[in-house]
Amino acid sequence: MQIIEAIxxxxxxxxxxxxxxxxxxxESKIKNGEIYILVEENIRIGWMRFGYFWDNLPFMNMLWLDEEYRGQGFGKKVVEHWEEKMKNKGFNQVMTSTQANEGAQHFYxxxxxxxxxxxxxxxxxxxxLMAKKL
Structure with missing residues (x-):
């Protein structure tokens, strides 16, 4: 799988x-490099987009994989990729959120x-609301 910045x-x-x-x-999120596209065998299978909570804490807003690609480790790879990028930018913590009725809370x-x-x-x-120290 490839993880590329959206264009x-x-x-x-x-x-x-x-x-x-x-x-x-x-458009502005694409220009700011705040959306990653997940590509498997030249097919776009999902995306992850983020922003900044309080304008200074990386916050993952959405992680999406097309149904047939879920449960195969792609989500984990893009989250780890994003965390590493944020760490390299000098951040020591990241955040995300999920609704209580969604299974994503267990994934995070x-x-x-x-x-x-x-x-x-x-x-x-x-x-x-969830956070992780990097």
Missing amino acids: ESDYKFITGRDRHINEQLV RKLGYKDVGCLLLENEPLEI
């Missing part, structure tokens, strides 16, 4: 699948993420 031509791939981000923000805990708080929005499941 302009990835815009349709991302916006066609990512329903959790305003399409106008995708296996990778060393710890629960650090939660957020409860009206008509939404509990959002678990």
Whole structure:
């Protein structure tokens, strides 16, 4: 598997699948190098995008793999790749979150993420905030 920074031509791939981000923000995230594309045998199989919590703490906003590629270690590889990039930029901690009704919380805990708080929005499941020291 390859992990590459998204480029302009990835815009349709991302916006066609990512329903959790305003399409106008995708362009700026691509320009800022904040979206990685996962490629397996020349096929784009998913992406990971991030931003910065409080504008100074790397925060993984979304990790997505097409259904048929889940459970094969691709997610772990992209998270570790991102963590290494953030460490090389001088960060000593990263964050993410997941809803309490999603299995992703167990995935992140296996990778060393710890629960650090939660957020409860009206008509939404509990959002678990997680952090990891690098």
